[in-house]
């Protein structure tokens with residue numbers, strides 16, 4: 001069944017206080033009926049052209065909330081869906097699921113998705129959901145009385161547990177569809193702060209699959225590991241210039257969260273068989289630096305190479321080079337003490353090891369001068385029995401060391417090695 005997703009951001013969730021939700025905390029300009037109708041008409045044009053039979057509306061809150069959407073647009077969409085014979089899924093909190101609101105959808109194949117998250121009132125209270133399990137049950141029963149369907153979201157991996165068996169059994173009584181969702185907090189949500197503070201982590205794929213495995217036999221159940229292609233996006237007001245060469249910068253929580261993401265959730269782009277570890281540069285993003293521009297010329301259009309920078313934030317796949325915090329730090333080498341150099345090697349070795357345990361390549365290259373970064377990479381590779389080739393030859397380094405920007409003088413080595 002082909003489906004179309006329509007994102008309608010208008011106003012703000014009336015509650016906006018759930019522990020893991022940032023969308024509900026965001027406020028969008030409230031759309032007028034004409035703007036909404038325009039978006040809907042365009043969507044229906046596409047539905048007609050592409051033979052789509054299912055429309056899902058995501059509204060960062062409750063589509064049935066009058067404060068977010070005028071009743072007229074709900075009636076308009078409902079009629080269009082009924083006329084086009086397509087099914088419609090919307091989202092709402094239970095308090096807006098009233099007989100009056102549901103009356104507007106008579107004749108439409110309607111499913112209402114409710115973010116129950118847990119069937120346990122204690123968990124709902126800790127999650128700050130703002131309603132109890134019985135409120136959900138009332139709303140779900142009303143939907144069924146009106147011949148509509150219920151889709152229920154349950155959260156996996158909350159910091160205080162979620163008695164999943166109890167939640168699934170409870171939701172099963174009231175749902176036509178249940179989605180088990182891995183908790184990935186939006187950066188504006190309080191749960192994100194717990195991750196940054198090192199007090200909680202989202203489940204990785206393996207942990208998630210193990211948790212949901214006992215429920216997969218239930219035909220109502222769908223699982224959703226990473227629906228929103230999650231990335232730890234720090235809001236602008238929380239971003240900072242992470243400058244210095246001390247333990248504070250090396251183990252900065254923003255780097256730690258990103259390394260956790262890169263090691264446990266990030267997947268390397270398809271076809272990248274060879275990794276080339278590169279040094280960082282003062283200029284950020286790295287690809288704007290003279291050295292990386294020269295390297296890019298040598299690499300040309302080779303799609304098999306995966307460029308990964310090693311630096312004080314850890315392991316940085318090139319795709320993230322222009323993202324915070326990797327575009328907003330500086331590690332002044334002249335501030336380094338012997339003690340911090342030791343800690344740098346330890347931290348980077350561990351980060352590389354974690355990365356290489358989950359991201360394997362066919363070939364491992366680097367273009368690094370003999371440095372703490374190179375030592376850390378060498379140690380991690382040795383531990384994992386990975387053969388590493390440094391494109392910079394020892395004899396070249398002996399000739400050029402001590403010069404200004406010596407790696408510029410070794411680009412021929414890189415060219416030759418990559419052949």
Ligand code: SF4
Nearest residue numbers: 013016017018021024
């Ligand atoms: S999860 Fe839903 S109810 Fe809770 S704040 Fe977010 S949008 Fe609002």
